Each structure stands twice: as structure tokens, then as C-alpha cells.
Amino acid sequence: MAAVILQASGLSRAFGGLQAVDGVDFELQAGEIHALIGPNGAGKTTFVSLLSGRIKPDAGVIRLGGSDITALPAHARVRAGIAYTFQITSIYPRLSVFDNVALAVRGGDLAASVMAALRRVGLAERADQVAGNLSYGHQRLLEVAMGLALSPRVLILDEPTQGLAAGEIAGFVALIRSLVPQTTVLLIEHNMEVVMGLADRITVLNFGRVLARGTTAEIRANPAVQAAYLGGDDAVA
Amino acid sequence: MSVTGKIWALHLGVLVMLAVAQAVLPAYHANNLARIMVLAVFAMGYNIAFGYTGLLSLGHALFFGFGMYGMGLAVWQVEWTFFPAVVLGLLAGGASAAAVGMLALRTAGVSFMIVTLMFAQAGYLTVLYFNQYTGGDQGFAVEAFARQVFGYDLAQDTPRAVAAFVLFAVALVLNLVLVRSRFGRVMAAMRENEERSRMLGYDVFHVKLRVMVISGLYAGAAGAAFGVLFGYVGANFATVQYSILPMLYVLMGGAGVVLGPLLGAVVMFYLIDIASGLTSAHLLVVGVALVVLVLFAPRGLLGMVRERWLPWLP
Ligand SMILES: Nc1ncnc2c1ncn2[C@@H]1O[C@H](COP(=O)(O)OP(=O)(O)OP(=O)(O)O)[C@@H](O)[C@H]1O
């Protein structure tokens, strides 16, 4: 079995009286594509925010490649190799597309690294445009390019296909597949076609707890998952 | 011409024009220009923090004052000569900005404005309180021996103009290099989207602290130079008015434009100069000018130029 690259145990976080993440144990295998699914408000974004350090846990331990990173601030975790792309697009709208990605590149040949990342998401021709003038879908792709330019060990994508056209989704799926096994991908995704097509394993969150985990086939067959989630408004394709 | 070529041609051209202006202008205006150039260095430091990095400080008078008093007290109390005294002023500006930044940068937005304002006010009151060492609100003259550089006397117009120009030229070139560097891009990233920057691996506090120190060094250099060139150190230079002044220059000339502080300083200086010749209510004229600016060129004069005609203006 592959090594565990990122591990959480007993991770919890409450907002006021609301237990958004409730004692989650989680393991990410090096080189896999792991999907995190669950209904709206299940705690997915909160959970990955704990992993990336954007918010602090109330309890629990996070390990990256075996070392405890629970106390590391977010920027240090990014440097240690955990990249996060926001669910709500977060770019530098007044800077050029090139500068957006350049800010993610550390060391080496800046221009070459930027253009390589832009080429992978198909935005190379738009390098000189002001990022805020891109279409919504292109802004999402720009964010993915920024994530790639960080050359992370773990790439966390929070609903990356939201707002992409059907044609763009196919390209996106191919892109993600090309990242592994060098990069490990943790993908939050509502589009079940994308999840089933990409994921090696799936974790289902509901009310801040792990409802189920397993391979794609196991999750598909799990009656609890079907009841809580797949039977809902995000029906499985 | 490449963009880099255009940028350097423009900025070196401005420096040449300033040198020529210093040489040909009548003494009154040449002297004004020396003052404007030193104050523009102060405003350039403010622009680095506010215009480029988005740090809206209301306490820059403290750093300017530290520069001025660092230089002045070294001359008065321990009889240091020009170079060590001015370098001490420069470093005092940077160190005071580091100290204020360590505390104030734990806040943001309005709190940051208030905390920096409080520190500057505390600095001003400290000068008054220790009046036996600082001269209090009377201030003190910078003695003649400290105003000698390479055998020239800074009390005379030409050496003073040259010294002001050299300071300005060095500050301008360094400012240009800074904002076009990789770190300059990171500064803009802080201003544009702090959370995104954190999640690209930047230590936001650390970056801002470095910017504060750079900004403080500019303010300190300007404060020391102002004292030594014009021969006087006084508490009025540490009042809140001197925190607002660089902000007005930057807003007028264009925040986040290297030449903005210079243009803003020239315009505001002469606006006040002309208005106070016409009416005792010259601050009213300044107010009206600012309202007009906000209505017609909210990004300042050069901000508007960049928006309409010169998108490459750094
Ligand atoms: N900063 C916050 N303050 C208060 N409540 C919050 C905060 N962030 C999230 N929550 C609440 O925590 C719960 C989990 O939210 P979270 O964003 O993690 O869900 P999610 O699974 O990502 O949902 P979605 O699929 O809609 O993105 C929700 O009830 C949400 O309202």
C-alpha cells in the first residue's frame, strides 16, 4: 500500500454552537486522487481549511508526511507543499494573468514556470490580460494554474468545476489525471460524473462526520450514502 | 522601445529636468524645489506603504520626526558631523517604523490607522515632554559644523539644491527598482488580496513589516535631510499634519505610481503657496482641490494618466 502523505486524526471545529467538523479521521495516500463529497453545509470546506491552515482546529492532529503540522501557520503549510484553491474564486483581479501565476512561483526560471502552468490550463494566450476581465470559468482555471505553479505535494481543489462549461470540464478532468502520481489531489466536487471518473477513493462527509469512505464502487453501493446524499438533489449520474 | 526602456527613459528624463530646473530657476523657486524634493522622498516612502502595499498609516510623522531628531540630537548633544548624523536619522526612521509595525500590523484597516496615529501622537508628546533635551516646541537650529559636506556649506543655495537632488535621485531610482522587483509584485499582492497571498505561501505580517521598514527608512532619510538642509529641527514636524502631508501628496499625484509623490508635492506645495498669497483661508483652497481631485481623478493625476494613456507606468 502507498504511503500516507497527509493524515488527520480527531479533527474538530465548531462555529458558535454549530459543530462544522466533528472528530474526523482521514488519510490521504500519496499519489491518489481522493474525492471529498457531501451535501451542502456538510463541512467539506471547513475540513480542508483545517488541513490547509486557513482556520485553526478546536481539537485534533494533522500530519504531513509523518510530521505534525497542526501548529504551522497557513503560509508555512503552503511552503511545506499543501496548496489550496478557494471554493469562492480568489485571484488578483487587477493584476495580469501572468502576474497572478508569477506570485505562486518560487525560484527557478520565472517566465518559463508561469507559462508552463498557464499552458496546462489552456490560458497561455491570455497571459497579458487583466485577470479580472477573464470569464468566470477562466478565472477558476487561473486559480488552478496558481495551484499548479506552487508545485505542491498535495493539491486541494474546492469545487473547481463550478462554473465551467461542459467542454471545459472534459479538459479539466484530463488535466487532473495528468497530475498524479507526482502530486496527490484532494478534490471537493459536486459533479458526480467528475467524481466517479477521477477518484481512486471517496470520503463522504455529513453533518461534519465521516459517513462513509472507500473506493468509488463501494461508495456507489453504500446504502447510507445513497440515503443521505446521492438520493438527494445531487443525484448520481 | 521596450517597456523597460521607456520606463527608464521617462524617470531619468524627469531627473534631468529637475537638475536643469534647479540650475535655471530663480533662487526663490529653486529653494522651493529643494524643499519639494525632500518632502517628495518622504511621500515616496509613504507611497511604498500605502500606494503599493495598501498600508494606510496615519503615523508617518513619527518616522519623519525620528529621522529629523535622530540627526539633530546627534549633532546637538554629541556633536556628530554630517554623515554619521544623517545615517543615524535614516536608521532611526527605519527602526521606529519596525517598532510601530511590530505592534500596529497585528491590526488592519481602521484599527491600523488609529494605532499608527496614536504612536505618532505619543512621539510628538514625548518631544514636548523632554523639552530640556529636545528643545520642546521651540526646536533648535542645526549647528553650522554639521552642515559642511566635502567642504561645501549646506546653508548656501547651490550645495543645498545639489544635496536635495542627490537624495531625491537615489530615492527615486531605488523606488523604481523596488516596485519592479519580485518583492514589488508581492507588495501589490498584499494590497490586492491578502488571503490569496497567504495561501500562496507568503507570510503576510513579515512582508508588511519589511515594507514598513523600507517606508520608515525613506521617511527617516527625508526627516534628517530636511533638518540638516534647512538648518532647523522642531516639534511641529512631528505633528499629525506631517502624517497627513505625504498622504495628500500621494493622493494628488497618484497612489502606486513612482512619480506620483513628486508631482503631488509640486502641485500641493504651489497650491498652498499661491493660495496663501491670495487669502488667509488657504486651507479651503486645498480642500476644494482635493474635492475636485476625488470627483475627476480619484486615482490621482498620474493614476489617471496611467489609466488613460500609459498603462505601463510603474
Ligand atoms: N466562518 C464561519 N462562521 C460560521 N459558520 C460557518 C463558517 N464557515 C462555515 N460555517 C458553517 O459550517 C457549516 C459547514 O460549512 P462548509 O462551508 O464547511 O460546508 P461545505 O460542505 O463546504 O458546503 P458547500 O458544499 O455548500 O460548499 C455550514 O453550516 C456553514 O454555514
Ligand SMILES: [Mg+2]
Ligand atoms: Mg464548501
